[in-house]
Amino acid sequence: MSLLLSLHLQRGDFRLDIDTALPSTGITAICGPSGSGKTSLLRCIAGLDRAPDGMVQFLGSDWQSQALFLQCEKRGVGLVFQDAQLFPHLSVAANLGYAEKRQFRSIGPNVEEVCNWLQITALLNRDVNKLSGGERKRVAIARALLRHPQLLLMDEPLSGLHDAARDEMMDVLQSLPQHLSLPIIYVSHSFHEVSRLADHVVLLDNGQLIAEGDLVELSSRLDLPLSRQQDAGAVLNATLLGHDHEYQLSTLQLNTDQQLSINQISAALGQQLRLFVAARDISISLEAPTQSSILNSLKCTIDTIDGDIARNKAMNPQVTVRLSVGDQYLLARITRKSRDRLNLHAGQQVFAQIKTVALVNETGVAS
Numbered sequence: 001m002s003l004l005l006s007l008h009l010q011r012g013d014f015r016l017d018i019d020t021a022l023p024s025t026g027i028t029a030i031c032g033p034s035g036s037g038k039t040s041l042l043r044c045i046a047g048l049d050r051a052p053d054g055m056v057q058f059l060g061s062d063w064q065s066q067a068l069f070l071q072c073e074k075r076g077v078g079l080v081f082q083d084a085q086l087f088p089h090l091s092v093a094a095n096l097g098y099a100e101k102r103q104f105r106s107i108g109p110n111v112e113e114v115c116n117w118l119q120i121t122a123l124l125n126r127d128v129n130k131l132s133g134g135e136r137k138r139v140a141i142a143r144a145l146l147r148h149p150q151l152l153l154m155d156e157p158l159s160g161l162h163d164a165a166r167d168e169m170m171d172v173l174q175s176l177p178q179h180l181s182l183p184i185i186y187v188s189h190s191f192h193e194v195s196r197l198a199d200h201v202v203l204l205d206n207g208q209l210i211a212e213g214d215l216v217e218l219s220s221r222l223d224l225p226l227s228r229q230q231d232a233g234a235v236l237n238a239t240l241l242g243h244d245h246e247y248q249l250s251t252l253q254l255n256t257d258q259q260l261s262i263n264q265i266s267a268a269l270g271q272q273l274r275l276f277v278a279a280r281d282i283s284i285s286l287e288a289p290t291q292s293s294i295l296n297s298l299k300c301t302i303d304t305i306d307g308d309i310a311r312n313k314a315m316n317p318q319v320t321v322r323l324s325v326g327d328q329y330l331l332a333r334i335t336r337k338s339r340d341r342l343n344l345h346a347g348q349q350v351f352a353q354i355k356t357v358a359l360v361n362e363t364g365v366a367s
């Protein structure tokens with residue numbers, strides 16, 4: 001843990017209270033609803049805002065203490081905001097050149113490498129005003145990396161992109177750790193993005209840190225707002241066991257005696273993988289299904305059932321069921337009627353039929 005934070009900030013009715021230590025490796029996501037304080041926290045880490053009497057320490061160096069407040073430029077952080085904030089009068093190459101001349105340190109990638117990683121080599125001579133939204137964002141990330149920061153801060157970098165461009169950008173961001181070892185703090189309200197990118201998650205609500213930890217563990221906790229989101233689901237760890245070339249499927253071993261099939265992937269056998277299973281893609285049956293087109297059926301035990309009462313105190317038509325599979329968990333969203341019809345209850349053994357398993361990461365697996 002190497003980014004130590006003690007930040008207390010009052011802004012009108014809003015109060016931010018954060019005391020924590022974040023990892024200095026991998027991608028840490030700051031997640032929470034609109035107005036929960038994500039950007040406020042990021043700006044304090046960056047040195048763009050000052051929380052009175054706060055403390056920020058990175059890898060043993062004081063960025064803010066009782067006696068000291070380093071301005072943003074002196075912290076050596078790379079910044080990428082929702083709006084790419086490129087220089088409109090400069091070409092892509094000149095925007096990158098500007099960053100290259102203002103490097104925080106000598107160690108780091110060069111223009112050619114960064115352009116390859118972000119797939120923007122063909123754009124170098126373009127006017128930045130003529131780039132698509134996704135291209136602008138890739139150039140903004142390249143520009144931040146070319147300053148050779150020791151920490152990269154990103155605030156909703158994929159906002160405003162349509163689904164295909166967002167997916168492409170996530171592929172690019174996911175591949176970054178293969179090229180350089182740079183801690184990233186990533187603000188997002190989208191659990192879909194977070195489940196693909198993050199290793200560690202900080203959950204904020206109303207300026208308070210309500211949970212923090214490993215993505216796999218937090219994703220399936222029913223006491224957290226993540227499980228109530230539309231796109232709720234559980235992140236699982238698995239190992240690539242084998243390929244079925246005839247049917248173009250790959251078999252994954254969960255850390256139990258059970259397996260899952262996904263569309264064939266090219267990773268090496270034994271590779272650690274991270275999967276996402278959306279709560280809405282699971283149905284529950286009391287017996288092992290024998291006549292179903294759904295390939296994946298896991299024997300599980302019901303851990304908890306939650307969600308009868310919605311936040312607005314009205315009865316919910318749906319409930320969320322937390323299912324244990326070995327030492328990991330799945331979430332299933334089913335109707336309250338199905339729960340009652342099947343008389344589902346904690347401790348019961350059931351079968352989870354899984355429609356879709358998404359592979360979210362082939363490298364950075366949280367253990």
Ligand SMILES: Nc1ncnc2c1ncn2[C@@H]1O[C@H](COP(=O)(O)OP(=O)(O)OP(=O)(O)O)[C@@H](O)[C@H]1O
Pocket residue numbers: 011012014032033034035036037038039040041189
């Ligand atoms: N300069 C300011 N003056 C007064 N209030 C502010 C200021 N900046 C932010 N706030 C308030 O602080 C709260 C947290 O804002 P912040 O932008 O950090 O939230 P957020 O989680 O990033 O939200 P979003 O997801 O909508 O971007 C909000 O209620 C906001 O209105």
